[in-house]
Amino acid sequence: MAETTPETQSASAIRLYTHRAPIYDSSYHPSFTVRLFSHISPHLSPGLKILDLACGTGLLTYQLAAAVGPSGRVVGIDVTPGMLAVARAKLAAEPEKYANVALYEHDVTDLDGIKELAGMKGRFDGITGASMFVLFQDPVAALGHWVQYLKPGGFVALDVTHPQNLAYSGTVEKTARRMGAFMLYNRMWMKGPESLEEVMRKCGVEVKEMVVVENQSGQGDKKYGVEEADRLFEEGIDKEICRGFKESEAKRAEAKRLFKEEWEKQAVNGWVDEVDTVFLGIGRKDVEEPKSEFKALPIHSKVAFSGGCRCGSITYTSTTAPSAACCCYCAACRQLSGSGCIPWAQVHTDALTITITAPKSSSAQASTTLHTLNLSNAAERQFCNACGTPLFMVYKRNPEETSVSMGSIDEASLRCELPEIGSHIFLKEKAKWVTLPNDWALRCDEFTGRTAEEVLGGSD
Ligand SMILES: [Zn+2]
Numbered sequence: 001m002a003e004t005t006p007e008t009q010s011a012s013a014i015r016l017y018t019h020r021a022p023i024y025d026s027s028y029h030p031s032f033t034v035r036l037f038s039h040i041s042p043h044l045s046p047g048l049k050i051l052d053l054a055c056g057t058g059l060l061t062y063q064l065a066a067a068v069g070p071s072g073r074v075v076g077i078d079v080t081p082g083m084l085a086v087a088r089a090k091l092a093a094e095p096e097k098y099a100n101v102a103l104y105e106h107d108v109t110d111l112d113g114i115k116e117l118a119g120m121k122g123r124f125d126g127i128t129g130a131s132m133f134v135l136f137q138d139p140v141a142a143l144g145h146w147v148q149y150l151k152p153g154g155f156v157a158l159d160v161t162h163p164q165n166l167a168y169s170g171t172v173e174k175t176a177r178r179m180g181a182f183m184l185y186n187r188m189w190m191k192g193p194e195s196l197e198e199v200m201r202k203c204g205v206e207v208k209e210m211v212v213v214e215n216q217s218g219q220g221d222k223k224y225g226v227e228e229a230d231r232l233f234e235e236g237i238d239k240e241i242c243r244g245f246k247e248s249e250a251k252r253a254e255a256k257r258l259f260k261e262e263w264e265k266q267a268v269n270g271w272v273d274e275v276d277t278v279f280l281g282i283g284r285k286d287v288e289e290p291k292s293e294f295k296a297l298p299i300h301s302k303v304a305f306s307g308g309c310r311c312g313s314i315t316y317t318s319t320t321a322p323s324a325a326c327c328c329y330c331a332a333c334r335q336l337s338g339s340g341c342i343p344w345a346q347v348h349t350d351a352l353t354i355t356i357t358a359p360k361s362s363s364a365q366a367s368t369t370l371h372t373l374n375l376s377n378a379a380e381r382q383f384c385n386a387c388g389t390p391l392f393m394v395y396k397r398n399p400e401e402t403s404v405s406m407g408s409i410d411e412a413s414l415r416c417e418l419p420e421i422g423s424h425i426f427l428k429e430k431a432k433w434v435t436l437p438n439d440w441a442l443r444c445d446e447f448t449g450r451t452a453e454e455v456l457g458g459s460d
């Protein structure tokens with residue numbers, strides 16, 4: 001065993017990639033990553049949210065960003081400041097083009113430690129990584145962790161090297177393992193595409209495509225003579241990956257002997273073949289069967305949720321789950337609620353049943369009713385006139401849909417899932433003191449996804 005405490009995977013990655021950062025984009029990686037991306041791009045569409053792990057200088061990140069467009073989001077994470085500095089310089093050069101990219105410096109095996117990713121589990125549409133999946137000692141643990149951040153049905157795209165790719169560094173790894181020295185990368189588990197398929201399957205990812213990407217480095221396949229072991233060992237001894245071999249003269253001699261042994265083991269008829277190929281596995285996270293209680297509730301069969309006003313005079317039930325939710329920051333919502341916004345949930349008007357009863361509190365007015373307010377030609381709002389709770393809003397253009405104020409929903413009654421807030425609307429009227437949450441909801445000056453003309457009826 002090594003006498004010194006082995007450095008951590010991330011410390012080792014930082015050490016190695018700090019050396020590589022200034023020259024990384026002059027290597028074969030840009031050209032290779034373009035070819036790799038060509039196989040991933042069919043799985044991309046505008047609006048997707050992608051987690052690009054060990055993003056390095058952003059070679060894959062910015063291609064992904066262009067594909068998912070302004071409504072999409074690419075989060076790139078890398079542990080090496082030098083690599084990320086190159087990526088950040090690209091962002092700084094074209095901030096508007098890449099406004100959909102966020103970069104964080106962190107260890108990718110600890111996504112939970114990134115505060116900006118809090119609450120993001122199960123929310124990414126895709127997870128990508130280029131030339132990085134061989135860097136982890138325990139690939140199942142690494143991928144299993146990442147997959148938690150993926151939606152069911154979301155895709156994973158990762159490449160791994162052919163077992164005979166980079167014959168020299170493969171032999172360095174075998175040597176280091178026999179010496180008990182820490183090794184940054186781990187290619188030992190890679191016996192072929194089936195190895196990657198197995199790792200993905202163990203993590204709940206079903207492989208849909210296994211692409212053989214040839215000519216990774218552009219050097220093509222090579223042959224080395226079995227007698228070249230000593231020369232290769234001596235030429236490579238100053239590389240970062242060989243640091244563990246130089247701790248002492250004895251270590252160095254042992255390393256050289258083991259390197260030669262491992263090199264010779266690979267030789268066939270006096271030659272060691274190097275195969276310039278990687279395998280790109282593209283899989284999808286398994287989709288669990290939706291819980292039956294949340295499944296399409298037929299209208300009028302049972303109550304999906306209920307709610308009511310503060311004084312209890314007005315209650316309602318809905319037989320269907322809300323289809324969407326938004327926060328409205330318009331001046332009317334702000335003033336009528338005395339707050340920054342009103343969160344609204346959209347339900348089918350036919351699914352709602354409204355019941356008016358006598359007020360429970362003596363302070364409520366005797367003639368309780370659902371008070372209707374028309375503040376504009378666009379919509380009609382309804383309140384409890386006894387306690388003032390805003391309850392409903394219906395756009396006149398679309399009476400089949402009713403917006404229910406989410407604050408009036410009785411959470412204990414929920415037998416369905418409430419949708420996440422999908423949009424922040426009427427931001428042109430938002431109060432300055434309101435800070436929007438750091439979420440992925442659409443930001444709209446006026447209405448969500450629809451122009452004012454569409455909602456209001458237009459002028460033509
Ligand atoms: Zn009331």
Ligand SMILES: [Zn+2]
Nearest residue numbers: 328329330333
């Ligand atoms: Zn509003």
